[in-house]
Amino acid sequence: MEMPINASRATFMHVDLNSCFAIVEQQANPLIRNKPVAIAAYDTPHGMIIASSYEAKALGIKLGLNVSQARQIFPGLIVLTPDPDKYFDVHRRFRQLLLSYTDKIEARSVDEFLIDFRGSALLRKGFSLEQIGQAIKEDVKFKIGQYITINVGIGNNPFQAKLAASLHKPDGLDRIDGTNLESVFDKLSLLDLPGINYRYQARLNLAGIYSGRDFLNASLDKLQKEVFRGINGYYWYLRLRGYEIDTINFNRKSFGAQYTLAQKTTDLDQLARILMKLSEKVGRRMRAKGYSGQGIKLFLKLIDGTVVMKHSHPGYQLYATPDIYQVVFSLLNLILLGQPVRELGVSVYGLNSIQLAQQSLFGNTYNSIKIAQAMDAINDKYGEYKITMALMANMKDVIIKRVAFGKNDQ
DSSP, rough: OOOOOOOSSSOOOEEEETTTHHHHHHHOOOGGGGSEEEEEESSSSBBEEEOOOHHHHHOOTTOOOOOOHHHHOOOOOOOOOHHHHHHHHHHHHHHHHTTTTTTTTTEETTTTEEHHHHHHHHHHHTTOOHHHHHHHHHHHHHOOOOOOOOOEEEEHHHHHHHHHHHHHHOOOOOEEEETTTTHHHTTTOOSTTTOOOOOHHHHHTTOOOOOOHHHHOHHHHHIIISSSSHHHHHHHHHHHOOOOOOTTOOOOOEEEEEEEEEEEEOHHHHHHHHHHHHHHHOOOHHHHTTEEESEEEEEEEETOOOEEEEEEEOOOHHHHHHHHHHHHHHHHTTTTSSOOOEEEEEEEOOEEEEETTTTGGGGTTTHHHHHHHHHHHHHHHOTTTTSSGGGGGGTSSOOOOOSSSSGOOO
């Protein structure tokens, strides 16, 4: 069924701190303000850049470069390692500031919040979201720091609000709704849209969709049957038109992936590589949805049909791929393989919505968490497995299809 563009009043707001880690460091140290600053996981030449100031971005120093590459671009680059205490403090204060406007806020990351103003007393009193957004900007300056800037996006759904927040960085305030949706999409490429990476762009191009406006104008039938070949096409059709789909709670209980081996084996080295790939797939999907997990299940089916399952609750939150892999590989080592394995599966359960204000979630693994997020961002932009763990080298074509354990893992 074809749907018109949502013409209702916009009630969602997306706010994000501009170049969060770098600008927080610049706020804390006036001597590095208005200078190229990069935050790297490590300050060694091969340390990965995980954030950069707008001055550094203007020089081409962005996410994914290492320190050596960045300094080749600009030798005077100021490189700092992450200071979690600073970022968590700003996150907590930012969250507390937003709670003075409404309690319907959701942390999408350490520097991004989604705010749902449906039923808001402020809207009932006649305030516009633009007025509220401007007030939040002023509050940030007063309560967090004069050097801190934020972007505010307003829309009919979380997708439109996030897209609006990206239109004029830094320090922008924009609205996308039924009155300007088509004119905004006239100016956008596919890669400008949240959630569209190079892989999705190629898929859309094959269907004759080359621009944001092409995507918006695509029929439900085309998106569902030709482009995405499933329910995801329906979700994109609604999302683009401003209907709220992304905040729906589907009561997810786990994330999982499963693989049938072409060559049955008891070789632990071969099984370990497949487990790493499965851990990466599960971790990527879990992180993309904003979850961490408390438990892991390892599933094996042997050549005679015997099913073996092992569970573990390691006592800490599972988020980064290496953490997932470490636990699941330890489970594999507990199994005496008398017969070759023909199927392997990994599932993470006991899900928790990530609230980055809770520093205990990260403990001493903060750098591995940021590296995982940086790698995810690179793979989101350039396609799956452009950057991977060494153990997964030359495994690009292995375990491509996603196979869920159950209906709660779609």
